Amino acid sequence: GENVEQHPSTLSVQEGDSAVIKCTYSDSASNYFPWYKQELGKGPQLIIDIRSNVGEKKDQRIAVTLNKTAKHFSLHITETQPEDSAVYFCARGSYGKLTFGQGTILTVHP
Amino acid sequence: NAGVTQTPKFRILKIGQSMTLQCTQDMNHNYMYWYRQDPGMGLKLIYYSVGAGITDKGEVPNGYNVSRSTTEDFPLRLELAAPSQTSVYFCASSPSYGRDYNEQFFGPGTRLTVL
Numbered sequence: 001g002e003n004v005e006q007h008p009s010t011l012s013v014q015e016g017d018s019a020v021i022k023c024t025y026s027d028s029a030s031n032y033f034p035w036y037k038q039e040l041g042k043g044p045q046l047i048i049d050i051r052s053n054v055g056e057k058k059d060q061r062i063a064v065t066l067n068k069t070a071k072h073f074s075l076h077i078t079e080t081q082p083e084d085s086a087v088y089f090c091a092r093g094s095y096g097k098l099t100f101g102q103g104t105i106l107t108v109h110p
Numbered sequence: 111n112a113g114v115t116q117t118p119k120f121r122i123l124k125i126g127q128s129m130t131l132q133c134t135q136d137m138n139h140n141y142m143y144w145y146r147q148d149p150g151m152g153l154k155l156i157y158y159s160v161g162a163g164i165t166d167k168g169e170v171p172n173g174y175n176v177s178r179s180t181t182e183d184f185p186l187r188l189e190l191a192a193p194s195q196t197s198v199y200f201c202a203s204s205p206s207y208g209r210d211y212n213e214q215f216f217g218p219g220t221r222l223t224v225l
Binding site (some may be wrong): 004006009034036041042043044045046049089091096097098099100101102103 | 114141150151152153154155158160168169200202213214216217218219
């Protein structure tokens with residue numbers, strides 16, 4: 001499948017600040033865009049997802065925005081907490097399969 | 111429910127050895143996947159299955175084989191281990207397939223080193 005570009009690769013913020021991670025894709029057939037959080041030594045866990053017919057979705061401190069025309073989507077975490085520290089992966093879904101970005105290491109300093 | 115379980119957690123293989131990574135899910139999901147995760151990289155799909163008896167190649171299938179004889183189990187076989195197969199392997203399952211996706215549930219992973 002075609003790649004997903006994810007930026008930044010590392011992100012360091014102070015507790016209470018916001019964090020934004022961006023992903024771009026090129027496959028027009030993509031219609032599902034999940035975000036996964038991976039803690040050290042564990043498997044990825046879905047935190048939020050969005051489908052192509054929706055521009056924005058929120059779940060408490062987490063939100064995802066999608067611009068299908070520009071082919072990019074972003075994860076927004078507000079009021080960050082130390083327990084938000086982890087690796088975050090975006091992915092795009094097309095015909096039953098997911099293609100993942102390279103990941104962003106988020107560190108939230110107390 | 112235990113979710114997705116994988117065994118072993120860790121394994122060291124010598125070049126040329128073979129092994130099977132086990133994956134079991136108890137959520138009655140039809141769809142199962144195997145990924146590998148190299149350092150600093152995202153997950154790459156090795157093989158996937160849409161139901162018992164049906165498997166298909168993903169992005170990086172070379173050097174691996176799978177089988178799906180039951181809904182619950184989806185083992186991954188490495189026949190002639192090579193250093194390039196040193197990675198962390200994740201199994202995942204999902205209740206659906208096709209254009210209307212649902213969440214993929216991941217196991218805890220198997221860390222494999224080939225020396």
